[in-house]
Amino acid sequence: MEVTYREEGVAEAAASVAGRLSDDGVPARLAAGDPALWGAGAEAEAAIRLGWLNLPRTSRELLPELGKLVERARAEGLDHVVLSGMGGSSLAPEVICNTADVALTVLDTTDPDQVRRALDDRLDRTIVVVSSKSGSTVETDSHRRIYEQAFRSAGIDPAERIVVVTDPGSPLEQAAVEAGYTIFLADPNVGGRYSALSAFGLVPSALAGAEIEQLLDDAAEVLPSLALKEGNPGLALGAALGGAALAGRDKLILEDQLTEINGLPDWIEQLVAESTGKQGRGILPVVAAEPTGARDELVVAIESDDGDVRVDGPLGAQFMVWEYATALAGLVLGVNPFDQPDVAESKDNTTRVLDGPPAAEEPVLVDGPVEVYGESRAGDLSGVLTELLKAVPSDGYLAVMAYLDRLAAFDAPMPEDPDFEQMTEAWMAADAQTLRALLAMRTPRPVTFGWGPRFLHSTGQYHKGGPSNGVFLQITGAVTADVEVPGRPYTLGGLQLAQALGDRRALIGRGRPAVRLHLTDRAAGIAHLLAAAQEV
Numbered sequence: 001m002e003v004t005y006r007e008e009g010v011a012e013a014a015a016s017v018a019g020r021l022s023d024d025g026v027p028a029r030l031a032a033g034d035p036a037l038w039g040a041g042a043e044a045e046a047a048i049r050l051g052w053l054n055l056p057r058t059s060r061e062l063l064p065e066l067g068k069l070v071e072r073a074r075a076e077g078l079d080h081v082v083l084s085g086m087g088g089s090s091l092a093p094e095v096i097c098n099t100a101d102v103a104l105t106v107l108d109t110t111d112p113d114q115v116r117r118a119l120d121d122r123l124d125r126t127i128v129v130v131s132s133k134s135g136s137t138v139e140t141d142s143h144r145r146i147y148e149q150a151f152r153s154a155g156i157d158p159a160e161r162i163v164v165v166t167d168p169g170s171p172l173e174q175a176a177v178e179a180g181y182t183i184f185l186a187d188p189n190v191g192g193r194y195s196a197l198s199a200f201g202l203v204p205s206a207l208a209g210a211e212i213e214q215l216l217d218d219a220a221e222v223l224p225s226l227a228l229k230e231g232n233p234g235l236a237l238g239a240a241l242g243g244a245a246l247a248g249r250d251k252l253i254l255e256d257q258l259t260e261i262n263g264l265p266d267w268i269e270q271l272v273a274e275s276t277g278k279q280g281r282g283i284l285p286v287v288a289a290e291p292t293g294a295r296d297e298l299v300v301a302i303e304s305d306d307g308d309v310r311v312d313g314p315l316g317a318q319f320m321v322w323e324y325a326t327a328l329a330g331l332v333l334g335v336n337p338f339d340q341p342d343v344a345e346s347k348d349n350t351t352r353v354l355d356g357p358p359a360a361e362e363p364v365l366v367d368g369p370v371e372v373y374g375e376s377r378a379g380d381l382s383g384v385l386t387e388l389l390k391a392v393p394s395d396g397y398l399a400v401m402a403y404l405d406r407l408a409a410f411d412a413p414m415p416e417d418p419d420f421e422q423m424t425e426a427w428m429a430a431d432a433q434t435l436r437a438l439l440a441m442r443t444p445r446p447v448t449f450g451w452g453p454r455f456l457h458s459t460g461q462y463h464k465g466g467p468s469n470g471v472f473l474q475i476t477g478a479v480t481a482d483v484e485v486p487g488r489p490y491t492l493g494g495l496q497l498a499q500a501l502g503d504r505r506a507l508i509g510r511g512r513p514a515v516r517l518h519l520t521d522r523a524a525g526i527a528h529l530l531a532a533a534q535e536v
């Protein structure tokens with residue numbers, strides 16, 4: 001595992017931070033799991049959050065039981081693996097399975113269309129992993145209820161198809177015991193976003209067919225170096241992240257194009273944003289964007305020369321080193337890297353909206369299939385986008401957050417016998433993510449993109465707790481066929497909208513500009529929105 005500095009400014013800032021940390025004995029203290037490192041205020045929490053340092057060893061204990069489960073699933077022909085989990089309970093398995101090139105259907109959404117897509121896909125051969133550390137996350141609870149009902153209606157016993165990963169004593173464990181589900185209990189001394197090498201990362205990945213022992217071997221191999229002052233990749237990376245941020249380079253552009261590791265930036269995004277984005281400080285990860293050369297950017301590239309910092313190594317070691325580096329970056333920035341104090345606010349607001357829907361807000365503008373909610377004096381949609389881009393401060397960013405089906409673009413109409421280029425073009429023309437790229441061309445500031453509610457468990461913490469320089473654009477869409485959540489008074493569509501309204505309320509409450517665009521026809525709305533972005 002190797003971390004290389006490819007730019008002088010970064011090398012200098014990192015060297016000075018690394019020197020200071022080494023003088024204080026930090027590398028060895030962190031490797032030994034010293035909870036006092038982050039100060040008295042963080043000590044109690046750190047004392048129950050450093051278990052990730054032992055996972056390369058302790059997670060091996062899972063292998064025999066997990067091997068049996070994988071064997072049983074194979075023998076029964078259960079080859080469609082669905083993972084229901086938010087944030088730390090799904091981001092690592094997603095990158096593990098993408099890298100291993102094995103199929104895993106990740107449900108980290110409340111979008112009714114996307115959930116129905118998963119339900120309609122090979123239910124007779126589906127095994128569902130329901131993962132939640134707290135065991136009380138509303139999205140995961142809803143998926144579990146929906147799958148239980150779907151299995152029963154198909155004459156399948158849910159106990160044969162549902163596997164639960166949770167912390168001991170959680171409400172999900174209790175429900176799983178009562179229902180007779182297969183249960184894997186995770187190490188409670190590991191926080192969600194540090195849980196890649198725990199049961200949360202390993203159970204769904206093994207079921208999907210990934211080689212998980214190799215991940216643990218690669219993580220174990222890097223471990224001894226994390227106690228060192230020299231030749232310590234975690235110290236090198238943490239000092240670069242923290243040192244650059246202190247020097248004003250607090251936008252972290254993550255590059256991993258065309259490497260063997262596939263999708264690591266989405267996992268890093270949660271780790272770094274939730275760990276550092278609080279008390280008005282933090283590092284903003286920017287995924288899938290081209291560097292612009294802005295003075296506040298730090299470009300980190302996975303296995304390529306495209307960055308100011310280059311990080312090489314296999315996936316298991318990358319998990320370990322990024323976790324260690326992020327814990328150090330938190331120390332350098334003076335924040336507790338193990339809590340997420342501002343995530344709950346949007347959740348509470350969502351509950352409030354579900355309990356008693358607010359008086360209907362009138363759109364300030366309707367432009368074709370797009371309604372605009374929020375403060376705007378623009379006469380049309382491209383005017384709204386122009387206003388938002390202008391509102392971004394010189395050190396700020398624009399966050400686009402789409403509460404939509406992230407697979408909808410694959411339904412785009414295609415020309416007959418399309419070649420790859422034509423297919424890509426058709427997908428991009430139907431994909432909300434294309435808006436990020438179009439807006440990025442029209443501003444020198446970073447533009448981030450998140451699917452809602454997935455990002456609420458990731459960058460959502462930074463949006464509310466980090467520096468107050470974000471501008472927010474939400475996209476929601478009309479629901480044509482909703483999905484009931486059995487035993488709950490809401491539908492998925494109702495929950496999804498409540499999540500958008502709840503988060504917007506939290507952002508506005510903090511004085512941040514936040515506009516919601518509602519697509520009254522989803523496909524036509526995306527097309528209209530992308531056309532408007534081209535006119536900005």
Ligand SMILES: O=P(O)(O)OC[C@H]1O[C@H](O)[C@H](O)[C@@H](O)[C@@H]1O
Nearest residue numbers: 087088089132133134137192457
């Ligand atoms: O695993 P769970 O308890 O369901 O939590 C899933 C996610 O929920 C919260 O929003 C936290 O901010 C995340 O850090 C966490 O990964």
